[in-house]
Amino acid sequence: xxxxxxxxxxxxxxxxxxxxxxxxxxxxxxxxxxxxxxxxxxxxxxxxxxxxxxxxxxxxxxxxxxxxxxxxxxxxxxxxxxxxxxxxxxxxxxxxxxxxxxxxxxxxxxxxxxxxxxxxxxxxxxxxxxxxxxxxxxxxxxxxxxxxxxxxxxxxxxxxxxxxxxxxxxxxxxxxxxxxxxxxxxxxxxxxxxxxxxxxxxxxxxxxxxxxxxxxxxxxxxxxxxxxxxxxxxxxxxxxxxxxxxxxxxxxxxxxxxxxxxxxxxxxxxxxxxxxxxxxxxxxxxxxxxxxxxxxxxxxxxxxxxxxxxxxxxxxxxxxxxxxxxxxxxxxxxxxxxxxxxxxxxxxxxxxxxxxxxxxxxxxxx
Amino acid sequence: xxxxxxxxxxxxxxxxxxxxxxxxxxxxxxxxxxxxxxxxxxxxxxxxxxxxxxxxxxxxxxxxxxxxxxxxxxxxxxxxxxxxxxxxxxxxxxxxxxxxxxxxxxxxxxxxxxxxxxxxxxxxxxxxxxxxxxxxxxxxxxxxxxxxxxxxxxxxxxxxxxxxxxxxxxxxxxxxxxxxxxxxxxxxxxxxxxxxxxxxxxxxxxxxxxxxxxxxxxxxxxxxxxxxxxxxxxxxxxxxxxxxxxxxxxxxxxxxxxxxxxxxxxxxxxxxxxxxxxxxxxxxxxxxxxx
Numbered sequence: 263x264x265x266x267x268x269x270x271x272x273x274x275x276x277x278x279x280x281x282x283x284x285x286x287x288x289x290x291x292x293x294x295x296x297x298x299x300x301x302x303x304x305x306x307x308x309x310x311x312x313x314x315x316x317x318x319x320x321x322x323x324x325x326x327x328x329x330x331x332x333x334x335x336x337x338x339x340x341x342x343x344x345x346x347x348x349x350x351x352x353x354x355x356x357x358x359x360x361x362x363x364x365x366x367x368x369x370x371x372x373x374x375x376x377x378x379x380x381x382x383x384x385x386x387x388x389x390x391x392x393x394x395x396x397x398x399x400x401x402x403x404x405x406x407x408x409x410x411x412x413x414x415x416x417x418x419x420x421x422x423x424x425x426x427x428x429x430x431x432x433x434x435x436x437x438x439x440x441x442x443x444x445x446x447x448x449x450x451x452x453x454x455x456x457x458x459x460x461x462x463x464x465x466x467x468x469x470x471x472x473x474x475x476x477x478x479x480x481x482x483x484x485x486x487x488x489x490x491x492x493x494x495x496x497x498x499x500x501x502x503x504x505x506x507x508x509x510x511x512x513x514x515x516x517x518x519x520x521x522x523x524x525x526x527x528x529x530x531x532x533x534x535x536x537x538x539x540x541x542x543x544x545x546x547x548x549x550x551x552x553x554x555x556x557x558x559x560x561x562x563x564x565x566x567x568x569x570x571x572x573x574x575x576x577x578x579x580x581x582x583x584x585x586x587x588x589x590x591x592x593x594x595x596x597x598x599x600x601x602x603x604x605x606x607x608x609x610x611x612x613x614x615x616x617x618x619x620x621x622x623x624x625x626x627x628x
Numbered sequence: 629x630x631x632x633x634x635x636x637x638x639x640x641x642x643x644x645x646x647x648x649x650x651x652x653x654x655x656x657x658x659x660x661x662x663x664x665x666x667x668x669x670x671x672x673x674x675x676x677x678x679x680x681x682x683x684x685x686x687x688x689x690x691x692x693x694x695x696x697x698x699x700x701x702x703x704x705x706x707x708x709x710x711x712x713x714x715x716x717x718x719x720x721x722x723x724x725x726x727x728x729x730x731x732x733x734x735x736x737x738x739x740x741x742x743x744x745x746x747x748x749x750x751x752x753x754x755x756x757x758x759x760x761x762x763x764x765x766x767x768x769x770x771x772x773x774x775x776x777x778x779x780x781x782x783x784x785x786x787x788x789x790x791x792x793x794x795x796x797x798x799x800x801x802x803x804x805x806x807x808x809x810x811x812x813x814x815x816x817x818x819x820x821x822x823x824x825x826x827x828x829x830x831x832x833x834x835x836x837x838x839x840x841x842x843x844x845x846x847x848x849x850x851x852x853x854x855x856x857x858x859x860x861x862x863x864x865x866x867x868x869x870x871x872x873x874x875x876x877x878x879x880x881x882x883x884x885x886x887x888x889x890x891x892x893x894x895x896x897x898x899x900x901x902x903x904x905x906x907x908x909x910x911x912x913x914x915x916x917x918x919x
Contacts, residue, residue, distance in 0.1 A: 279644025279764050461714045465704045467785015546866030552859050560847050561867045568866045574901045
C-alpha cells in the first residue's frame with residue numbers, strides 16, 4: 263500500500279467509525295517517514311495509549327515524534343514523522359481569525375452566542391475542520407505528505423460533503439434574507455418572502471431569529487473567504503497528488519459504507535488509491551492434534567468459531583476488493599490485542615509496507 | 629435498572645460498530661414480549677434494525693429530519709396553508725440546515741414525540757416505549773444535548789418551549805433511559821466511559837445501563853494454555869490466538885467494571901452472518917434476564 267502513496271502529497275483515510283482508521287493513518291504516515299519523507303498525520307480522537315506511545319502531548323499543531331522512540335521498536339525513520347490531534351473548536355476559531363478582515367469582525371463572530379454554543383459541538387464541525395486543517399497544513403506546513411484520519415461519523419460521505427454544505431449554507435435563501443440590507447428586505451417583503459420570515463419567526467421564536475440574524479450578519483461578512491476556502495479545498499481533494507485510502511473492517515455495516523464511499527469517489531472523480539482491510543481472521547486447520555479429550559473439545563469449538571469468522575472475512579474481502587476495484591488490498595490480520603501502542607503501530611505498518619504483486623492496479627481513477 | 633422498560637424513551641448509543649442497532653432491535657423484542665407497544669427508531673437511514681424486526685410486530689421508523697420538520701410545522705401552525713407556504717418556500721428547510729444543531733433537535737424531538745400522549749399526527753396513539761438507535765457516541769451526545777442548547781439559545785418562543793420540554797424529559801431518569809453499548813475493546817470502552825462523564829456533565833444524570841456486547845467465550849485455563857503451547861500446530865495456535873483475545877477482553881471488562889457501579893450486562897459474541905431474527909430473539913432473552 264505504501265508504495266502506491268509515494269508520490270502523493272495528501273492521503274485521506276476514510277471509512278466507517280471503529281474500523282481502525284486512526285491506526286491505519288498513523289501506520290501509513292510511519293511507513294512514508296521510514297522511506298525518508300517529512301510526513302504529518304492529523305489524528306482525530308486517537309487512543310490515549312497511542313499518543314502516549316508517540317511520546318508527545320499532541321495538540322492542534324503537528325509535533326515531531328522523537329525518532330529515538332521509533333528506533334526502539336525496530337523501525338528506522340530516515341524522514342520525519344509529525345503528528346497532531348484535531349481540536350475542532352480551536353481550528354474553527356483559527357479559521358474565523360484568518361478569514362476575518364479585521365479584529366472587530368473576528369470578535370463579533372467569536373463572541374456571538376450562537377457561535378459559542380455550537381461551534382465545534384455539532385455534527386459536521388469535525389468533518390469541516392478536519393479538511394480545513396488539512397488544507398492549511400498542505401499550504402503552510404512544508405510537509406512532503408499529510409495523512410488525514412477522518413472523523414468517526416456513521417457516513418464517510420459527511421466528510422466529502424462538509425465544504426459544500428458550508429457553501430450551500432452561505433448561499434442559502436435564508437442567509438440572504440437575513441443579511442440583506444434593509445432596502446432589499448422590504449423589496450423581498452413586497453414579493454412575499456417577508457411574510458414567510460414572519461411565519462418562520464412565529465414557529466421558532468423571535469429571540470432565536472434575532473440571534474441568528476446577528477450570527478449570520480457576522481459570519482456573512484466572511485462568506486467570500488469561506489467560499490474561496492471551500493473551493494480551494496475541493497480542488498485539493500480532487501488533485502492527482504491526493505490519494506483516498508478506503509479503510510474497512512469485515513463487518514457488514516463498515517463494508518457497505520466502504521463500498522458506498524468508493525462509489526462516491528468514482529462519481530466525483532476523486533483519486534482512489536487503495537483499500538485497507540483491517541482485523542481479518544485467519545482460518546485454522548480443522549485437524550485437532552490434542553490428546554486430552556476435554557481440551558480437544560474446547561479447541562475444536564474455538565477452531566470452528568475462528569473458521570466461521572475467517573470465512574465471513576474472506577467473503578467480505580473479496581466483495582470489497584471487487585466493488586472498489588482494488589485487486590491487491592492491504593490486509594491486516596486481527597491481532598489478539600487492540601492496536602493502540604507503538605508495537606501495534608509498527609506491526610500494522612509492516613503489513614502496509616508489503617508490496618503488491620507486480621502489475622498491481624493503481625485503483626480506478628474515474 | 630430493572631425498570632428500564634418502564635421509561636417512555638430508551639436511547640441506545642455507543643461507538644460505531646459495537647452493535648447498537650442489534651441491541652435496539654433486541655430491546656424492542658423484549659418490550660413487546662412484555663406486552664408493551666414498542667417502536668424502534670433509527671436515525672442514520674441504515675436498515676439493520678428494520679431487517680431484524682420485520683414480521684415481529686414491533687414497529688420501526690427511520691427518522692428523517694425533513695419529515696420531522698414538516699410534521700413540526702404542521703403541528704405548530706394552525707393553518708395548513710401557512711405551514712405549506714413555509715414548507716414550500718424552502719425557508720424553513722434552509723433554517724434547519726443552516727442552524728447548527730437543528731437537525732439533531734428535530735430528530736430527538738420526533739423520537740420523543742412518539743411516546744407523548746398528544747401526538748402531532750391527529751389520531752395517532754402513543755407508544756409505551758420508544759427505543760432510539762442513536763448515532764455513535766459523539767453525534768449521539770450532540771443529539772441528547774441539542775434540546776438544552778436550543779432551550780438556552782432561543783430564550784423565548786415556541787422552539788424554546790418545545791426544546792425545554794424535551795430537555796426536561798431527557799434529564800428525567802423516570803422518563804428517559806440512556807443505554808451505553810460497548811464491546812470489550814479499548815477504544816469502545818474509552819468512548820463509553822467518556823460518554824458517561826459527558827452525560828453526567830451536560831444532562832446532570834447517569835447512563836442507566838451499560839451493555840458489553842460481543843464478548844467471546846473465555847474457555848481456556850492456565851493449564852490448558854500450557855498444554856496448547858506444548859502441543860503446537862495450527863489448531864493449537866488458533867486456540868492460543870483466541871485465548872489472547874479473551875485475555876485482552878477480560879482486561880477491558882475489568883476496566884469497565886472498575887469504573888461502573890454495577891457490572892455491565894454481557895452479551896455473547898454471535899457467529900451468524902448476517903445476524904437475523906433468531907439472534908435478535910436470543911439477545912432479547914439474554915437481556916430479559918437482567919432487565
